[in-house]
Amino acid sequence: MEKIISKLRSVAHEKYESKPLLDKDEPEEEKATPYVSINGNGYLPYVEVESHGSTVCPTCQGIGRIPKDREKELVALIPYSDQRLKPRRTKLYVSLAVVICLLLSSLAIFFLFPRSIVVVHAGLNSSVVTFAASLPSINLSTTNVLNISNRNFHEIDVTQLDVEVLHVTTVIGKTSTGDVTTVGSLGNKQIYYTVNNTIKDNNTYNICTWSKIKVHNVLLHIQGTLTCFSLGHSEQLSFDGYQYVDCRSNTTVPHSLNQLPP
Template sequence: MGGTFSQLSSGKEDENKAILSPNPASYSSTHSSKPFCSCGPYEGVGTCPTCQGSGKIPQALEKQLVALIPYGDQRLKPRHTKLFVFLAVLICLVTSSSVIFFLFPRSITVQPAGINSSTVAFDEADIHLNMTNILNISNSNYYPITVTQLTIEVLHLSLVVGQVSDSLLLHIGPLASEQVLYAVACRIWDENTYKICTWLKIKVHHVLLHIQGTLTCSYPSHTEQLVFQNYEYVDCRGNTSVPHLLIPHPP
């Protein structure tokens, strides 16, 4: 009876002993030279269910096993996370705002600046008027534009007396201005106007012309047509040429 109790006590002590070594050791997976996991003492079970007591993980189970990380591990609490997120959001907002500000299309101003020169000739019933006009173009954008087409119509008493259409290739830089000279040949066949221009008894020899134009500008992403108009008084007394000084248009 005493011997039996002694054997039972010895069996309990053996069960309480750790099956594996108390010091965890790093092991490698089967057929692999890289460390895969660390198998430590596994109490309460005879054999470690992961490595089956061999200290190595089979290669076939490498993609099926999941590593458990303690909740207090520093890898789960990266430093300055809020700061990095705030900086990323701030950089995105600043970048998008800058792109919108610089690429947002702004207006292009077209302003007729008057006549540069004119010549007048007469035949039996018509007035032949050749004039050169000035056109100021201002670019308010932060990127360059290109002027590709200029179409002009000259009207006298609601009748078209002159037309011109020129293909241009004028580059205007950001926040810059340029001047364009265009020549129009007009033929006026109104009898009253002919008398005003030829009779010496009349002291004022001016013809009122209505100028309508369309300017085609090319942006980096699209094309736009700008419409402008102007009224000009032209001296039609004899064969004259009166040049005017070109005044640079302020940017």
């Protein structure tokens, strides 16, 4: 009896082992296919999970499958150990880019930062004196000089010059000039301007006309503003100075000018 039972068990076991795991009628495209990582290092093997309605992965070089309805959404997985995720010298390139940006910004600030523009009244260049005994009055036509020093690394445009001349506390002459000149970067320039003045004062007239008086000087006070334009903005600079004019002589010979400011 025991021999018969043992024989039956062995026959059943042989039939079970000889039975195929997959049905022969199952479509070929639904069979599971194992695959490994793309870079072929063998550290992270992949095993496909069997699913119905799958297609060849378009980004896996034919290895593995993804669902057909998500073909345009899914991409191949890149292993963490893939060298493409660890580009070389990344820190060096980032540090170099930061240093270059800081250097360029510092240079731009250094060269474009606005610096001072110095305007100095340099004195009298020449004068012409005439008298009107009927009033009495003194007519002074004076040519004065301005020294301009540009300390910027870019040129400036002098767009307007306004000057007033005072004798004691009375304004005796005015002048206004536009589009004067241009001063280059770190450059110096001189501006000549002429002011016609009229002094209507009896005491001053006597000082200038009496021959018994040896000194015939008239003190003039010069006040003015200079408008400069650079880098999209304008700036007004004020200046003033004092000068003596010999009102006895008909003309004053031009004399040497003051040196430009440092």
